[in-house]
Amino acid sequence: MDGFILQILNGLDKGSAYALIALGLTLIFGTLGVVNFAHGALFMIGAFCAVTLNRLLTLSYVTEDPSRTDFLGNPAKVETPYVVDWFGESVGLAMIDWVVPLAILFSIPIMVAVGLIMERGLIKHFYKRPHADQILVTFGLAIVLQEIIKYYYGANPIPTPAPEAFVGTFDFGAMLGFEPFTILYPYWRLVYFVFAVILIGAVFAFLQFTTFGMVVRAGMADRETVGLLGINIDRRFTLMFALAAVVAGLAGVMYTPIISPNYHMGMDFLVLSFVVVVVGGMGSLPGAVAAGFLLGILESFASMPVAISIIPGINQIIIYLVAIVILLTRPRGLMGRKGVMEE
Amino acid sequence: MSKLDLSRRGVLKTGAVAGAGLALPTIFTSGASAFTNEPGDSSVTLGFNVPQSGPYADEGADELRAYFLAVEHLNGEGDGGMLNTFSSKALDGAGILGRKVEYVTGDTQTKSDAARASARSMIEKDGAIMITGGSSSGVAVAVQALCQEAGVIFMAGLTHSNDTTGKDKKANGFRHFFNSYMSGAALAPILGSNYGTDRKAYHLTADYNWGYTTEEAVRTSTEAIGWETVGTVKTPLTQTDFSSYIAPVLNSDADVLVLNHYGGNMVNSLTNAVQFGLRDRVVNGKNFEIVVPLYSRLMAKGAGANVKGIYGSTNWHWSLSDEGSQAFVRSFGTKYGFPPSQAAHTCYVQTLLYADAVTRAGSFNPCAVSEALEGFEFDGMGNGPTLYRAEDHQCFKDVLVVRGKENPENEFDLLEIVEVTPVAQVTYDASIFGGELGSCNPGA
Numbered sequence: 001m002d003g004f005i006l007q008i009l010n011g012l013d014k015g016s017a018y019a020l021i022a023l024g025l026t027l028i029f030g031t032l033g034v035v036n037f038a039h040g041a042l043f044m045i046g047a048f049c050a051v052t053l054n055r056l057l058t059l060s061y062v063t064e065d066p067s068r069t070d071f072l073g074n075p076a077k078v079e080t081p082y083v084v085d086w087f088g089e090s091v092g093l094a095m096i097d098w099v100v101p102l103a104i105l106f107s108i109p110i111m112v113a114v115g116l117i118m119e120r121g122l123i124k125h126f127y128k129r130p131h132a133d134q135i136l137v138t139f140g141l142a143i144v145l146q147e148i149i150k151y152y153y154g155a156n157p158i159p160t161p162a163p164e165a166f167v168g169t170f171d172f173g174a175m176l177g178f179e180p181f182t183i184l185y186p187y188w189r190l191v192y193f194v195f196a197v198i199l200i201g202a203v204f205a206f207l208q209f210t211t212f213g214m215v216v217r218a219g220m221a222d223r224e225t226v227g228l229l230g231i232n233i234d235r236r237f238t239l240m241f242a243l244a245a246v247v248a249g250l251a252g253v254m255y256t257p258i259i260s261p262n263y264h265m266g267m268d269f270l271v272l273s274f275v276v277v278v279v280g281g282m283g284s285l286p287g288a289v290a291a292g293f294l295l296g297i298l299e300s301f302a303s304m305p306v307a308i309s310i311i312p313g314i315n316q317i318i319i320y321l322v323a324i325v326i327l328l329t330r331p332r333g334l335m336g337r338k339g340v341m342e343e
Numbered sequence: 344m345s346k347l348d349l350s351r352r353g354v355l356k357t358g359a360v361a362g363a364g365l366a367l368p369t370i371f372t373s374g375a376s377a378f379t380n381e382p383g384d385s386s387v388t389l390g391f392n393v394p395q396s397g398p399y400a401d402e403g404a405d406e407l408r409a410y411f412l413a414v415e416h417l418n419g420e421g422d423g424g425m426l427n428t429f430s431s432k433a434l435d436g437a438g439i440l441g442r443k444v445e446y447v448t449g450d451t452q453t454k455s456d457a458a459r460a461s462a463r464s465m466i467e468k469d470g471a472i473m474i475t476g477g478s479s480s481g482v483a484v485a486v487q488a489l490c491q492e493a494g495v496i497f498m499a500g501l502t503h504s505n506d507t508t509g510k511d512k513k514a515n516g517f518r519h520f521f522n523s524y525m526s527g528a529a530l531a532p533i534l535g536s537n538y539g540t541d542r543k544a545y546h547l548t549a550d551y552n553w554g555y556t557t558e559e560a561v562r563t564s565t566e567a568i569g570w571e572t573v574g575t576v577k578t579p580l581t582q583t584d585f586s587s588y589i590a591p592v593l594n595s596d597a598d599v600l601v602l603n604h605y606g607g608n609m610v611n612s613l614t615n616a617v618q619f620g621l622r623d624r625v626v627n628g629k630n631f632e633i634v635v636p637l638y639s640r641l642m643a644k645g646a647g648a649n650v651k652g653i654y655g656s657t658n659w660h661w662s663l664s665d666e667g668s669q670a671f672v673r674s675f676g677t678k679y680g681f682p683p684s685q686a687a688h689t690c691y692v693q694t695l696l697y698a699d700a701v702t703r704a705g706s707f708n709p710c711a712v713s714e715a716l717e718g719f720e721f722d723g724m725g726n727g728p729t730l731y732r733a734e735d736h737q738c739f740k741d742v743l744v745v746r747g748k749e750n751p752e753n754e755f756d757l758l759e760i761v762e763v764t765p766v767a768q769v770t771y772d773a774s775i776f777g778g779e780l781g782s783c784n785p786g787a
Contacts, residue, residue, distance in 0.1 A: 003594040006590040006594070010587045014586070071672065071753070071755055072673060147396075155396075155401045156401045156610075156641055156644065157645040159645060161648070184593060184624075258586075259611050259614070260610050260611065262607055264607075268581065299587065304587070304590075305576050315578075315579065
């Protein structure tokens with residue numbers, strides 16, 4: 001039973017990442033009708049916003065310490081971050097420690113800019129082209145972006161730890177009456193799950209309760225009529241692209257303590273997120289979120305030794321297997337709308 | 344009925360035809376090479392085939408740096424590095440057999456097909472006489488087989504699977520790097536003395552060739568000292584979040600987790616394991632421990648503070664104090680500003696060993712080079728006295744057991760050497776991994 005609960009918890013945080021990426025993908029598809037294969041790259045860029053802020057905060061001046069030597073036997077170089085000099089040791093070190101939460105603020109304008117440049121500079125030219133063209137150009141863009149990141153940051157993962165206050169595990173076992181230390185769950189993963197729920201809720205609230213959101217929803221349902229009412233729906237859809245980029249970027253920022261960022265992390269999530277979108281139903285925001293959590297949890301269960309011993313390799317195929325079953329039984333996905341990608 | 348023509352003209356004609364006939368084979372062979380890509384008199388080209396893109400691109404970049412340094416030293420530039428400490432004094436800094444060393448590079452992308460394509464291109468288009476490099480056993484095995492077919496020598500870079508010089512060994516292939524068996528043999532006694540002999544181990548293993556041989560080697564060696572293996576799970580090579588694989592460890596009876604992972608897999612699985620508090624647990628009355636059989640400084644950097652106190656093995660480390668290691672670290676560090684990785688070390692050494700073998704053989708013929716390398720004993724290259732075993736073309740030398748350093752003094756100071764395991768402890772019978780070396784192929 002304790003193993004069962006732990007795998008549900010694992011599935012929730014993994015599902016959170018899938019849901020956030022799939023939410024952005026669906027937003028873009030629902031508004032602009034574009035199948036954006038560069039969306040995983042936005043997740044990766046978000047993660048590297050945290051890495052970049054970390055590098056900025058740890059920018060240091062160098063002094064020599066003659067009492068120690070470096071690997072060549074020369075006097076050792078001691079690096080002191082400028083923020084420690086400027087703000088004092090306690091504040092400076094706290095800023096470095098809290099780099100990931102601070103990167104949320106740092107990444108928002110960057111992701112808005114990246115989203116707008118990507119949409120205005122490239123993707124808008126492919127609105128009237130076939131989906132295959134859109135997939136090719138956005139996939140190419142994703143490769144270009146990841147190669148740029150690799151050029152500047154290298155190929156190896158870069159550790160970006162959570163704040164010291166969130167290092168450690170929460171003992172769910174003790175809380176739920178099981179044996180202590182049997183259901184340990186890292187604090188940061190709980191933070192990630194809560195953050196994802198808040199972010200998803202905020203996006204839904206924005207679409208549901210604001211005039212802007214109402215217009216966007218109307219545009220998703222009937223773009224032409226909204227345009228005839230004199231509303232510049234294209235401009236709003238462009239802003240939705242930027243919003244989707246921000247959601248993906250924030251998902252990436254907060255994921256950095258879970259997986260050390262590397263240039264390929266966007267691709268790792270992209271394919272699975274597309275499966276999530278398809279399973280949830282193309283164009284369905286609740287479907288994307290529900291499928292994200294569902295597939296995350298199923299993937300966790302499929303990784304249990306007992307599952308692998310019964311069906312070897314199930315851990316590698318479970319998501320695709322579920323996708324096949326759902327598409328055979330519900331061709332539009334869990335919550336897909338009629339008419340989407342059916343013309 | 345034939346008629347014998349004994350006239351002067353007839354004898355001359357017959358003699359000319361007979362002479363031409365006898366000379367024919369010589370005419371053909373004298374213009375052709377005796378082996379693939381026989382170099383001219385002025386230069387010789389080596390092929391450096393490393394991952395310049397893909398997940399091991401940083402290791403590939405470090406390997407390239409080492410190759411460039413080796414070429415400098417072979418051509419008499421720089422401070423000479425390990426040429427000054429190498430026990431063989433055949434190399435004199437005047438290239439190889441008087442020919443200036445030149446090179447071409449290829450990108451393996453850490454994919455076997457891409458690695459073979461780039462190696463083929465270097466051999467066929469650029470005339471490379473020797474191919475070296477790689478940061479993956481799958482790639483090494485694939486390129487080694489290609490070099491065997493093409494008739495050039497393959498000097499493997501970082502490849503740790505038993506198979507490279509085991510079931511997939513080739514007469515034209517040579518490996519200086521250690522292997523999974525040696526890691527297990529070196530680690531087990533240290534693990535036993537530090538963690539006790541009554542332990543229950545759980546293995547997470549990368550689902551490919553290297554993972555299998557490493558799991559097998561560590562299992563065999565730890566079970567030999569009394570450990571019990573309570574679980575083994577294969578993880579996909581593309582896995583990034585290992586939380587769902589680590590959760591069952593919490594519910595098993597295991598008190599040790601062995602991560603048979605390398606590269607990004609190792610960074611992420613170790614980070615996840617530490618996040619889940621495995622190292623803070625007490626199971627069966629013992630502190631829970633994590634073991635990483637193959638360490639790399641570049642990967643340790645990616646895992647950050649999570650490596651502290653964790654045991655593993657490595658082929659070489661820049662902090663070694665022997666003359667050869669220090670000479671190499673000095674050359675490399677002065678040129679590039681940071682110490683070399685174990686991948687850089689093995690690639691540098693392999694280049695020098697090849698050049699030395701050619702010089703001692705007096706020929707670039709792969710079969711002559713092979714003969715010069717087989718059974719060659721040397722020292723001064725950073726690993727103590729070393730033997731290139733003739734039976735499987737595997738180097739036998741001391742193996743380092745290392746541990747993540749608790750209080751690093753700088754960004755490179757991530758691992759500390761716990762023990763230098765003597766070569767006798769990691770030596771094994773060449774036949775145990777099967778495979779046939781076959782015979783040397785000079786090509787052409």
